[in-house]
Amino acid sequence: MQKQPRTAPKRHAQASPSEIVKLRRELAAEKLAREAAERRCSELEEKVRLLTLKVDELLKGRNQTEEFLQKKIMKLEKDVADRDAMLKKQAKTIAWFRRKVYGSTSEKEEKAKKSAPTPEASKGKQAKKRGQQPGTEGHGRTDRDDVPVSERIPLEIEGCKCEYCGVMYKELPNTEESRLFEYAESLYQDVYERRKYVSQCQCKGKQIITAPPPPKLYPRTSIGNTLWVRLIMQKFLQGVPTNRTLKELNLLGFSLAQGTVTGGFKVIAALLEPLYEQIANHCRAADLWNADETSWRMFDGDVTKWWLWLVASHDAVAYILDETRSGDVPEEFFAGSAGTLMTDRLSAYNVTRIIPIPLD
Numbered sequence: 462m463q464k465q466p467r468t469a470p471k472r473h474a475q476a477s478p479s480e481i482v483k484l485r486r487e488l489a490a491e492k493l494a495r496e497a498a499e500r501r502c503s504e505l506e507e508k509v510r511l512l513t514l515k516v517d518e519l520l521k522g523r524n525q526t527e528e529f530l531q532k533k534i535m536k537l538e539k540d541v542a543d544r545d546a547m548l549k550k551q552a553k554t555i556a557w558f559r560r561k562v563y564g565s566t567s568e569k570e571e572k573a574k575k576s577a578p579t580p581e582a583s584k585g586k587q588a589k590k591r592g593q594q595p596g597t598e599g600h601g602r603t604d605r606d607d608v609p610v611s612e613r614i615p616l617e618i619e620g621c622k623c624e625y626c627g628v629m630y631k632e633l634p635n636t637e638e639s640r641l642f643e644y645a646e647s648l649y650q651d652v653y654e655r656r657k658y659v660s661q662c663q664c665k666g667k668q669i670i671t672a673p674p675p676p677k678l679y680p681r682t683s684i685g686n687t688l689w690v691r692l693i694m695q696k697f698l699q700g701v702p703t704n705r706t707l708k709e710l711n712l713l714g715f716s717l718a719q720g721t722v723t724g725g726f727k728v729i730a731a732l733l734e735p736l737y738e739q740i741a742n743h744c745r746a747a748d749l750w751n752a753d754e755t756s757w758r759m760f761d762g763d764v765t766k767w768w769l770w771l772v773a774s775h776d777a778v779a780y781i782l783d784e785t786r787s788g789d790v791p792e793e794f795f796a797g798s799a800g801t802l803m804t805d806r807l808s809a810y811n812v813t814r815i816i817p818i819p820l821d
Contacts, residue, residue: 748800
């Protein structure tokens with residue numbers, strides 16, 4: 462005989478209507494309690510989310526404030542360093558002026574010291590060598606703060622860490638400066654791309670207009686103004702012959718003819734002529750001058766000799782190149798001027814209305 466499987470008793474079949482109502486009430490109460498718990502949980506999750514956002518905002522604000530204060534501190538430290546450097550430079554300048562103005566110097570004392578025999582010489586001992594003597598205090602590093610700084614190059618230690626535990630070092634905001642004075646001279650060319658424009662109207666038909674070329678010394682030249690400045694300084698300030706400067710440019714791959722440079726110098730001389738006249742007129746307007754003259758050899762050496770005259774006021778200097786040493790030169794220059802002239806005993810200065818004061 463086969464056994465029948467046992468089944469669980471059915472409560473709803475046996476429960477009374479009052480029990481069913483009671484169970485439904487309990488189920489509804491549990492449902493309401495669960496919904497209230499879920500709402501409370503959602504409120505708490507929202508509060509946690511808002512608090513997390515607030516904390517993140519506060520951390521971000523703190524980091525920004527810390528970064529701002531760090532930059533402010535670094536700027537203040539740099540300002541203090543620059544101020545100290547400026548004060549040090551000013552102190553050196555003041556010390557130099559004090560020695561220059563209040564120092565006890567005398568040409569007679571210097572000559573007496575040079576002419577007086579030293580004790581070593583009087584005793585037949587060998588005189589001291591020239592230059593700084595061993596054991597004496599040096600003058601220290603030369604002040605070169607007037608040289609402009611091209612760039613600041615940071616030098617870092619890659620992977621700076623403790624050699625024992627391997628913990629990375631923290632980088633400090635302050636640095637230690639090491640200065641190197643470099644010299645760079647290069648020849649380069651600038652290519653100006655002159656834009657072109659075409660008309661869009663029918664007033665004058667189709668016209669093409671090109672942008673004007675860059676400013677230059679004279680038309681049809683490819684030599685820039687900076688190169689002209691270089692040629693002038695080499696020739697008239699450094700005293701380097703033009704041929705030698707052209708050889709130097711040729712080594713850099715730039716060939717330039719001597720006649721081109723000479724023609725450019727003539728154009729520059731014509732442009733500087735009004736400036737020279739203004740300087741000379743400003744010098745004439747003073748009331749106290751120093752003047753002197755010296756011989757000036759021309760191209761043919763000892764055959765032809767001109768004279769270079771120099772007249773200096775308190776803030777201007779005029780150079781006059783003339784073939785004579787006669788009084789016509791100062792008389793023409795000082796025409797209409799009145800004042801005092803300090804010069805040597807050359808009789809050529811006596812022809813002027815200026816009061817000459819000879820310097821012995």
